[in-house]
Amino acid sequence: RFKNGRIESYSQNNKVNLVFKSDKIMLTDSISLNNYFMYLVSKDKNTKYNLEWDNKTIPNNAGKLFGKILFENNTATFSYENVFLTAHDSTWKMITANNTIIDSSGALVVNPIVFANGNQKLSVNGTLSNRPKDKLLIELADFDLNQLSPFFGKSLKVKGIVNGHVTLQKALGNLAFSSKLNFNKLNLNDNNLGEGELNTEYFTIDKYIYLNGY
Numbered sequence: 001r002f003k004n005g006r007i008e009s010y011s012q013n014n015k016v017n018l019v020f021k022s023d024k025i026m027l028t029d030s031i032s033l034n035n036y037f038m039y040l041v042s043k044d045k046n047t048k049y050n051l052e053w054d055n056k057t058i059p060n061n062a063g064k065l066f067g068k069i070l071f072e073n074n075t076a077t078f079s080y081e082n083v084f085l086t087a088h089d090s091t092w093k094m095i096t097a098n099n100t101i102i103d104s105s106g107a108l109v110v111n112p113i114v115f116a117n118g119n120q121k122l123s124v125n126g127t128l129s130n131r132p133k134d135k136l137l138i139e140l141a142d143f144d145l146n147q148l149s150p151f152f153g154k155s156l157k158v159k160g161i162v163n164g165h166v167t168l169q170k171a172l173g174n175l176a177f178s179s180k181l182n183f184n185k186l187n188l189n190d191n192n193l194g195e196g197e198l199n200t201e202y203f204t205i206d207k208y209i210y211l212n213g214y
Contacts, residue, residue: 001028005175015043025053031151033063045071059089059149074104085115087147092117105129110136120144128168136168160186160193176202 003024010017018040025033033053039047047069054062067080078101083094097113107129114123121141127134145158152158164181178201186193198213 010188015041017041028151047071060086061088062086076100076102080113083115088143088149090117090120090147092120092122096123101213107131108136127172130170132170133171138166138168140164140166145186148151157189158187160184178202 002022003026005020005022008017008019008021018038020036022036022140023034026034027033032055034055034057036053037051039050048066049069050064050066052062052064052213054060056062063085065080065083067078067082070077070079077099080094080097081098082095085092092115095115095116096112098113100111101109102114103109107127109127110124111124112125114121116122119142121139122143123139124136125129125139126136128136140162143162145160145162148158161184162181163184164179166177166179166181168175168177170176179199181198183193183196183198200209202209
């Protein structure tokens with residue numbers, strides 16, 4: 001849902017310019033992007049993009065992404081020149097940037113991308129398509145769960161550190177996932193749970209989730 005969205009477009013020097021602004025974009029009932037700004041400049045097969053938002057709140061949630069998109073041979077290739085994201089006052093920067101490709105079939109190829117915030121790291125690598133062996137791997141290192149507070153709203157407070165990985169793949173046209181995560185100093189709604197391990201796997205055919213942990 002958009003609040004006070006405005007779109008401007010004009011042509012100059014054989015380029016098409018598109019500007020979109022919004023006071024607020026509600027992603028869910030509890031998550032919003034405030035003071036959102038998007039600027040696109042297209043010429044032939046190339047498009048430059050710049051996306052920014054800043055909730056201007058305490059704790060701060062903001063972001064800035066800019067780079068280029070090449071449309072060619074039924075694919076869109078995204079390159080990243082600068083990316084930073086701030087969630088709950090924690091700012092993440094992209095320290096390893098490689099191209100991401102989406103083809104006309106909807107297949108997604110993510111060449112290694114790594115974000116860092118101090119000792120914390122989040123990396124994404126792999127392919128998400130209808131081919132059975134393709135997988136998208138998300139790895140977490142010393143990830144502070146408190147940064148996820150904006151996604152949970154006020155009903156759930158989560159603190160702690162997590163290491164491990166989550167794997168996504170398509171099976172029979174449906175999205176499936178598995179994970180192996182280790183938790184340290186885990187706290188849910190002010191209840192200390194300490195250390196633990198959680199392994200999950202979603203079985204697409206039978207449509208159930210297997211959980212194993214302690």
